[in-house]
Amino acid sequence: MAKQKKEIIIANPMYDAVFKHLITSDKETAKYFIGTILGEKIIDINFDIQEYTYKKEVKTPESKSKTIKLIRLDFVATIRTKKGNGKKVLIEIQQTQKPTDFTRFRTYLGKQYMLEDNDDQTDEPLPIIVIYMLGFKMPQIPKIAVKIKRSGNDMLYGGNVKLKDPLIDALTHDAYFIQVSRLQREMYKDWKKCSKLMKMLSLFQQDFFVDEKFLKQYPYPITDKNLKKMITTLEYTAADPKIRRAMEEQHFAELDVILWNKTLDQHVKNLAKHLKTIDQQGKALDQKDKAIDQYVNTIAKQSHELEEYKRRYGNLNNVNGLLN
Numbered sequence: 001m002a003k004q005k006k007e008i009i010i011a012n013p014m015y016d017a018v019f020k021h022l023i024t025s026d027k028e029t030a031k032y033f034i035g036t037i038l039g040e041k042i043i044d045i046n047f048d049i050q051e052y053t054y055k056k057e058v059k060t061p062e063s064k065s066k067t068i069k070l071i072r073l074d075f076v077a078t079i080r081t082k083k084g085n086g087k088k089v090l091i092e093i094q095q096t097q098k099p100t101d102f103t104r105f106r107t108y109l110g111k112q113y114m115l116e117d118n119d120d121q122t123d124e125p126l127p128i129i130v131i132y133m134l135g136f137k138m139p140q141i142p143k144i145a146v147k148i149k150r151s152g153n154d155m156l157y158g159g160n161v162k163l164k165d166p167l168i169d170a171l172t173h174d175a176y177f178i179q180v181s182r183l184q185r186e187m188y189k190d191w192k193k194c195s196k197l198m199k200m201l202s203l204f205q206q207d208f209f210v211d212e213k214f215l216k217q218y219p220y221p222i223t224d225k226n227l228k229k230m231i232t233t234l235e236y237t238a239a240d241p242k243i244r245r246a247m248e249e250q251h252f253a254e255l256d257v258i259l260w261n262k263t264l265d266q267h268v269k270n271l272a273k274h275l276k277t278i279d280q281q282g283k284a285l286d287q288k289d290k291a292i293d294q295y296v297n298t299i300a301k302q303s304h305e306l307e308e309y310k311r312r313y314g315n316l317n318n319v320n321g322l323l324n
Contacts, residue, residue, distance in 0.1 A: 008218040010234035013204055014135050014180060015214070017246035018237050019095055023073060025233055032226040034077060034091055036200050037131055037145075037176050043086050046076035076126065090126040097135035125166070128173040133204070137181050144182045145197060148175040180204045191221050199223070203230060214247050 011018040023030050027045060035042040075091040150172050152161030163172075183205040188194060194202075199220075208217040215238050222228045237243050 008231065008235065009210060009215055009238055010203070010218050010231060011238040011240075011243065011247070012206075012209075012213055012216055013234060014095070014097065014133070014206065015247040015250055016095065017243045017250070018234070019133070020073065021237055021240075021243060022230060022233055023093070026229065028226065029230055029233065030075065031077075032230070033200070034075065034093075034131070036197050037178070038079070038129065039197075041080040042077050043080050044078040045091075088126055090128045091131065092128060093131045093133065095133040095135075125170040127169040130173055130175045132175065132177045134177060134179050135181060135206070137179055138177070141177070141179070142182070144179050144201070146177045146179075148177070150174060178204075181206055183207075188220055191223070196224075199227060200230075203227075203234065212251070214244065214251070 013019050013022050023033055031042040031045050034045070072095075073093045075093075076088060077091045078086045078088050081087050150163055150168070152163045152168075153159070154161055163169075178201065180201070183201055185205075185207060187198065188202060191199075202220050203218070205216075206213070208219060209215070210217055218231060218234075222231060
């Protein structure tokens with residue numbers, strides 16, 4: 001009798017608590033995750049992680065206060081260059097489910113430029129690389145994973161300019177955008193042909209859910225030891241009651257805000273409709289006022305003509321006497 005394949009249930013890593021635990025629980029996992037996205041060999045990584053969260057108190061329709069958080073993790077990583085040397089960079093990972101968080105991305109990035117994260121050997125500011133894990137689609141960019149590289153152009157004579165200067169490194173950055181919501185089942189039909197990055201991103205695919213969107217089944221082959229370690233971590237995370245509670249709190253907080261925004265939108269629509277009705281009624285009253293004004297003007301004109309007639313011909317009775 002054939003042995004039945006074990007069903008693998010993992011926590012959804014697009015929830016902040018799960019993502020944080022996945023990336024920070026093991027140094028090798030952090031190196032694998034970052035190195036796979038960057039397409040670089042990560043020699044070492046500073047595991048003294050700085051976590052920044054955006055907190056905002058919002059009022060829900062039930063008048064309850066909810067806190068919305070946006071996770072951001074910073075790492076100092078050493079990348080092996082093509083020449084075999086080690087290059088330190090500051091890696092910033094930001095994850096969100098909503099496009100409205102872009103303004104906060106800019107705020108965080110601005111704060112990061114203000115921090116003094118320098119190379120221990122050269123005392124120069126570390127180059128910044130930002131990874132965005134997006135739970136929504138950018139309509140104008142149909143690709144799942146997009147790498148934005150800095151490039152220089154000679155403004156006077158044309159042509160490309162190599163950007164090898166500490167000032168440019170300190171004031172500009174490369175960025176990697178991952179649109180998790182664009183991951184589809186069809187991409188993984190031939191697992192052997194999938195790239196290393198595609199296989200790792202299969203963990204983030206928003207599909208195969210078994211419990212709301214908290215837990216999901218992982219249906220693909222496990223052919224990489226690093227991928228297996230990440231899956232094992234997510235399996236344990238799925239059974240952790242504290243992380244489950246954190247996922248639920250994030251889920252319902254965001255749901256309350258969505259419902260509140262929908263309620264607010266409906267109020268705005270109703271108000272706009274009411275104002276339109278008032279405007280139409282106002283226009284109708286204006287038309288009535290104009291009709292009354294025209295009627296009054298007509299009566300005034302006729303009265304004026306009558307007075308003018310009397311002035312010219314006198315009383316109508318006098319006129320009749322002359323005729324007799």
